[in-house]
Amino acid sequence: MSATSPATPAATSQATLVAASSAAPAAASPATLVASDLDRTLIYSAASLDLSMPDAEAPRLLCVEVYGHKPLSYMTETAAALLTEVATSTVFVPTTTRTREQYGRIHLPGPSPRYAICANGGHILVDGVSDLDWRQRVEARIAEECAPLTEIRAHLATTADPAWLLKERVAENLFAYLVVERSLLPEEWVKELAAWAGPLGWTVSLQGRKIYAVPAPLTKSAAMHEVARRTGATRTLAAGDSLLDADLLLAADLGWRPGHGELADEGWRAPHVVALEERGGAAGEEILRRFLAAAAA
Secondary structure: OOOOOOOOHHHOOHHHHHHHHHOOOOOOOOOEEEEEOOEOOOEEOOOOOOOOOOHHHOOOEEEEEEEOOEEEEEEEHHHHHHHHHHHHHOEEEEEOOOOHHHHHOEOOOOOOOOEEEEHHHOEEEEOOEEOHHHHHHHHHHHHHHOOOHHHHHHHHHHHOOOOOEEEEEEEOOOEEEEEEOHHHOOHHHHHHHHHHHHHHOEEEEEEOOEEEEEEOOOOHHHHHHHHHHHHOOOEEEEEOOOHHHHHHHHHOOEEEEOOOOHHHHOOOOEOOEEEOOOOHHHHHHHHHHHHHHHHHO
């Protein structure tokens, strides 16, 4: 997997980026690839929008996902307009841990992205269709370097406590996750699971009510580099809020994380990743402004 030629993130100070974000964006280079997480980065549930202002001052919202015949995910109308600009002027690649089916429920504003990354890098969609060559390469690496998914699931089934376990799920036959009652979950259980899974080639992360067990080679960054290679992109920008986005942010030339989420809670930082103060829907707007300004620079 070929990586893009990295820019020099240290040469761009956070102060410069802040100033650039407030300027009117010029036409961005088509050689810029924007790989962005979706949930709680660009799109938000009603609860995660963090609409702390008086109701009369709340922004107008656009529903971008319906599930079970009910609206589920939103963007502010300002964010929707900004995303349309990003998708028009860069190689915009939605980059998500969602399965292909879950991603298919989302209808983003602007032109339909040619490429999308699903299942934490397990699938690269090209015009909506999973790329067979990439899928086979990923599966071969996992088979060579990691214990089988059946072994991981068996361990989860025998060690998880029904007192706090709500659901056990498998995503795309690539990784597993548990939905838990967070208030009842013993903190040491996750640490013990991570210690057990590490030598088997698996990583463990706790995000909200979900505990993910993911093969170490299954990363958003590897898929981002592959799309950059295919599109000829020479510069990569990324954003994300969760621990599963850390590798994506580290691999990009420039990155942003919102003021909420697991990365913010952990105080996670990197020299070329800007830690924004904005939270909720306001963070989604600011991330898109930063994409436009950086792509035009």
